[in-house]
Amino acid sequence: MKAKLITPIGVALSLLTLASCVSTKKYKAMKAEAGRLRADSAAFSNRILSLDGSLSKSQMDQELTNSKLQKTNAELNSSNEQIAAQQARLAELQDRIERQRAATVALRKTIADALVNFNAEQLTVTTKNGKVYVSMSEKLLFPSGSAEVNPEGKDALSQLAKALNQNTDINIDVEGHTDTVPITKRFPDNWALSVARSTEITRILVKDYGVNPTRIIASGRSQYLPVADNSTPDGRARNRRTEIILEPKLDKIMELVEGASGN
Structure with missing residues (x-):
């Protein structure tokens, strides 16, 4: 009879023991799960913090980019x-250059018309580099080896002066030229002869015909700027000349050029 009583008690104890073991395992599993959840939560928190940091950096980068873009x-x-x-x-400069070119063309015509009574052996009127060149031969202006202008030469200078006085915005260079044959009378060399001729022509233009002296430069180039071969009589005759070089004033153009280079 005791044996019958013990068996149910043992069974009950066994069941209690088994229940206790199951509860312990479940507890440990739940505890482990809680640990994992805490770890995941911490990881998520760190991730959020990292994302917040990345977002802040991205915002700063965006602000910097916007600032650079605005700049x-x-x-x-x-x-x-x-x-x-x-x-x-540039458009204004091109316009002024075109007007300057047109002024040079018109000036050449004016001078050529003023000197129409003289032939090509006496003088020529040409344009080069934006300037008008009036090249007067020695035969028209001077006796050989002399710096005294003859009557026909004065007539030509008179006609030229009329055109110059009607066109006041023109700079005037008077250049004397010789051939390579050394001078033997009155002047020490061809330099002196070329200068004497240019200054005499300048003097006539100013004193006799009223050209403003502030517009004129007189110079002598001697034999060193020939236009023909000095080995022939014809070439030497062409080289013995006086060139009156007319250039429209470039003040406004130079102001534009200097203004452009200063910016």
């Missing part, structure tokens, strides 16, 4: 304004 746009607008100003200045 670039401002510089671009400034550059566009400078380009527009330069283009306007």
